[in-house]
Amino acid sequence: MFEKSIKELAEGLRQGEFSSQELTKAYLDRIDQYNGNLNAYITVAHEQALADARAADEKIAAGPANIWTGIPFAHKDIFCTEGLLTSCGSKMLSNFVPPYDATVATNFKQAGAVCLGKANMDEFAMGGSNENSFYGPAINPWSTDTSLVPGGSSGGSAVAVAARLAPAATGTDTGGSIRQPAAFCGLTGLKPTYGRVSRYGMVAFASSLDQGGPMARSAEDAAAMLQVMAGYDAKDSTSVKQAVPNYSMHLNQDLKGLRIGLPVEYFNKHLNAAMQKVLEDAIKLFEARGAVCKEISLPHTELAVPAYYVIAPAEASANLSRFDGVRYGYRCDDPQDLMDMYMRSRSEGFGTEVKRRIMVGAYALSAGYYDAYYRKAQQVRRLIKNDFMTAFETVDVILGPTTPSPAFGLGEKGDDPVQMYLEDIYTISANLAGLPALSAPAGTIDGLPVGMQLIGNYFDEARLLAIAHQFQAETNWHTQAPKTELTGL
Amino acid sequence: MKWETVIGLEVHVQLATKSKIFSGSSTTFGAEPNTQANAVDLALPGTLPVPNEQAFRYATMFGLAIDAKINRRSVFERKNYFYPDLPKGYQTTQLDAPIVGSGIVQIQLSNGRTKDIRIHHAHLEEDAGKSLHEDYHGMSGIDLNRAGTPLIEIVSEPDMHTAEEAVEFAKALHSIVTSLGICDGQMSQGSMRFDVNISVRPEGSDTLGTRTETKNLNSFRFMERAIALEVERQIDLIEDGGRVIQETRLYDGEKDTARSMRSKEEANDYRYFPCPDLLPVVLDDSFIDAARAAMPELPKDRKNRFIDNLGLNDYDAGILAASAELSALFESANKVADNAKLCANWVIGELSARLNSDNVNLEDKGFTGDMLGLLVLRIKDGTVSSSGARRVFDILWEGEHADVDAIIETQGLKQVSDTGALEAIVDEVLASMTAQITQYREADDKKRKKLMGGFMGPLMKASKGQGNPKLFNEILQKKLNG
Structure with missing residues (x-):
């Protein structure tokens, strides 16, 4: 049950294999058992989740329902949820119960999804290790001998999904906060185009860079999540009035002739050799599917x-x-x-x-x-954006690493903020330019997952998801679970 | 030494939109504290501003009214400072790209001259809430009902040199925004607030002296007093060998004193930067054209119309045109009476005097232009004398009665204009005044005019005040000169 995709869960609910209450209860039980090890959740909404599951079961029994009806998931604790503590990982908001829902939270509610609780994060989304949480760090479920960070700031969301304490989770990404923890925990994470997902009710860190997005075990699940999250919102003046495509329908679009750009500024002497190997394997796979790879330059990287x-x-x-x-x-x-x-x-x-x-x-x-x-x-921000615009004149998507290396140890970089900031070196450009970017598991280094990053042109999320989905059709990096003591898997 | 005063104004005008500039809360004045503050106004985490189109329309109308350039692209910035009644910790305002560029406002001075005051720019911004320092025993209360009310801040050039000019400028702005209907003009409720920048310099000097800013004046009278006090203070200070320091001052209208609030050294670094939650606002021609089309007549246009079409003199036309309310009343009166000069006299004279002495708003009284028009018509057709008309006006004003003709009838104010009846009275009165008649007939023309008055008194008395004085005069002339 914990390995099923969103689509399979939805089918299971409709076929009567299990009810939403059973499914939700199963996840709550796992949370009760393993959240102590992992600290993925700040708040677990036991009662509300079961009540929502009951309502979802009735809805499903009554007739056709949304694919999300009855499916459990977790919210990063940055999304305001009516009546449920929204701390943003901070002591400052450790007593804050919002009287309203973020638009993203409203969207999931309307779809009938069941919120299991609120996931741990770096305080106000500032950090790349989840070590800056007032509630203590979330622990990377891939940790064995020493505790590793899950990445951040959406560390709790990544841990919850990777450790099978939620089928999927929302995240937010200001400089890599979805993609980096997704890479560290073996997940598919997407930062959409700036303006694609409403920021209303999402506690602001840096308004011109913040963007909510999905964190899931596959591109297919991420597509299902983005479908719920994306869309124009009159309450957010920076959200964009542009039709939302059916992401799931586009997952199998033909990759033949796809032009992939490989920035020389990413593939240089600083790139970890093992990481280079992982990316080269991915490139070979895409070329075998008819994609054309091409060296490009993003000079202001x-x-x-x-x-x-x-x-x-x-x-x-x-x-x-x-x-x-x-x-x-x-x-x-x-x-x-x-x-x-x-x-x-x-x-x-x-x-x-x-x-x-x-x-x-x-x-x-x-x-x-x-x-x-x-x-x-x-x-500088304009120059970086111009670099991308020039690149997208000759390529459809840009491929590179998500992070310089796999997950590092808890406390390893805590004393040096600049070392921590350099973790974001590959992810930040997409935020500055407002472009969509996705991280998908592409291999392991020393047994730890690492991600490849795909940066697309504006509103090209469907293409990014399709590339990742077809990569996942031929690889099994994304299906590997952290079978460690921490998770009991 | 002779000193020249230099004055510039910053004027905050609350726009009469139904909802706030960035949220859907109502802007109505006087509600229970914090009943008109929603999640956005309270700056709860994650809430975002959504611009109110009507505020842009109103600001555009103001810009067009002062012949200013409307900036097609305007940008909101955050002005950062901490204060309990500023919920976000910054005010959303405009700095480098305000919606209204430079313009001109013409003022009328008591010496009959007019003067152009240049407007540097006007920008849109949000108002703050209010801190309530009484009744909380060592604490302060915060009322956020006002937080987010749309304002335009109008910044003048330092073109004024006397308190009179500053006050006339303030009145002209009041007249423009109320005529446009973009502000209710209720200064006691803070709908218009004036910050006055004042400096002095030796007459003939072309460098400006150090200025002070006196903030939040909310009546024309306070403004006049505050300027007089500050000019006197600065001149005294300099003549005593001191030096004016740049500071913000507060004027206390109750005590008629002012004190320093903070010096420039204590001033905040506001760390302005473009608000990332709001995209630059771009106005297209159709928006501006629609705003122009929706504009009611402006005071300056109305004044010209009163002069050109109704034959009023410059002074009367200026005074009437400055007030949308008085202009409307005047025009409806004139429609009935068809005598612009007489209608204008009544509005500027009796009616304005009563508004001032009773300290009331016209809209709260039941007095209408039709009533005044009919009254003027009855003066014009001789039904009632001027003094009788004042009595009728009193009754109308107090709301005791609304029918002019009925009042004239019941109060016995109707003039007798029947020449036969009047002639009989004249004959009767003259019969008892033979000595005066002789005196009159022996006098020269100049003296005769004077002596006429001696007959009019008894005539009016004999007719119980109802005889038409004009007809009495004619009959009398005929009899005496006959």
Whole structure:
């Protein structure tokens, strides 16, 4: 049951093989048993999930229902869920129960899906290891001797899906936060085009970069998830009015003649040899299917990380100003006056990395530094976007690694933020350009999963999913489960 | 030394949209605290702003009214600072790309001259909430009903040199925005708030002195007082060897004093940057054309029409045209009476005086243009005298009665214009005034005119005030000169 795809689960429910209540109960039992090891969930919604499952069973019995009706899943704890704690991995929101649903949460509810709970994450989505969570790190289920990070910030979502504590989970990606944990945990994760998925009710980190997307065990499942998540939303002025294709229908589109770009800036002397081998194997497979690979250049690639670490903190410094202890969230004990309340509520409510980024961002925007940092970073952002636009004149998709290496050890990079930021070197460009990008399992290094990344042109999610799906039809990297003590699989 | 004052204004105008600039909450004034604040206004996590098209339409109308360039592409920025009544920790406003570019507002001065005040730009932004410092025992209450109310901030050039000019400019803006219907103009409710930048310099100097900003003046009278106080303070300071420091000041209308709020050194670094939650707003020609077509008549156009079509003089036309309400009343009165000058006199004189002395709004009174028109018509056709008409006006104004003719009848204010009856009264009165008649007949022309008044009094008395004075005069002339 825990290896079934979304489509197979939906069929099982319709055939009466199992009910949504049984399915949900089975997942809740696994969560109760293994979440202690893995810390994938911050909140488990036992009662609500079972109630929703009961309603779904009635709906299915009554007649045709959405493919998602009765299917359990997990939300990253960044999506506001009415009546259910939404902490964003922070002490600041450790008491915040939203009176409304994020649009993405509403979409899943309307489809009849059953939310199992809220997945762990780096505080305010800032981090690449899930070590910045107020609730402690989630643990990569592939860990054996030493504990490995699952990646981040959507670490809890990745762990939940990889450890079979949820069939699928939502994530968000500002600089790689879906793709990197997907790669570390052996999952398929997609960051859609900026504006494809509504950001309403998704706690903001960096508004011009944030995008919600699916984390699943296959491209097919990811397609089913994106179908629910994507679409224009009047509540989000940056969401785009563009028809949503039927992603599942496009999964088998012919790859013959597909032009794949291989950036010289990715395939260079810095690329890990084992990673290079994994990618070369994938390339061979695509060529065998009639794809044409071609070297391309994205000349401003090396500027992506520095530009990102100006723009994202700058936006975050303003986005996180609302957490002031006045209206909701954490407020310090016994404030002496207004300034004391602001200072202590924010010093005590935010973790180290969040405070670091607020300070960096405020600095980059301050008088006398704006031109040198923020404006310059925006110029770099345009150059990076132009690089991609030039590349897409001659290729359909760009292939490269998702991460420099497989999952690293817990605490290994904790002392050096810059080392941690360099983890995002391959993923950040797609956020700066607003392009869709997908990570799919493409092999292992030392027994640990690694991903290949596919970057597409705007609104070309269907093509990315199709390429990954057909890769998965001929490989079994994506079906491998972490058979470790942590998961009992 | 003689000093020249230099004044520039920043004016916040609340737009009369039904809902807020970035959320669907109502903007109605005076509701229970926080009953008009939704998740967006409270800045709950994950909520996003959605621009209100009507606010852009209103701002566009204002821009067109002052002959300004409408910027096709305007950008919202975040102005970052912490304050409890600023829920997001930043105000969404416009900086480098405001919706309205430079324009001109003409003001009318008491010496009969007009002057052009240049507008630097006007931009759209959201209002903050209110902090309530009383009744909470060492704490403050926050009311976010006002948070997110759309504002246009109008920034003038430093083109004013006296309090009168500044106040006239403020009044002209009030007149424009209320005529357009884009603001209710209720200054006591904060619908229009004025920040005044003031500096002084030796007369003839062409460099500006250090300015101060006096914030949040919400009446014309306070503005006039605050300017007078600040100009005096700056001149005294400089003449005593001191120096003006750049600061923000607060004027207390109750005590008629002002104090420093913060100096430039304490000023925030607002760390402006383009708001990533809002795309640049692009207005196309059809939007601007539709806004133009929806614009009611502007005060300046109305003034010209009153002069050209109705023959009013420049002064009367200017005063009437400045108020959409008075203009409407005047025009409906004139439709009935067909005597623009007399209707204008009544509106500018008696009616305006009563509005001021009673401190009421016209819309709260039942007084209509039709009533005034009929009254003027009855003056014109001789039914009622001017003094009788004032009595009729009082009754109409107090709402005791609404029918002009009925009031004239029941109050016995109808003039007697029957020449036979009037002649009989004249004969009777003259019979008892033989000495005066002799005196009159012996006098020269100049003296005769004076003596006429001596007969009119007794005549009016004999007719119980109802005789038509004009006819009395004619009959009298005939009899005496006859």
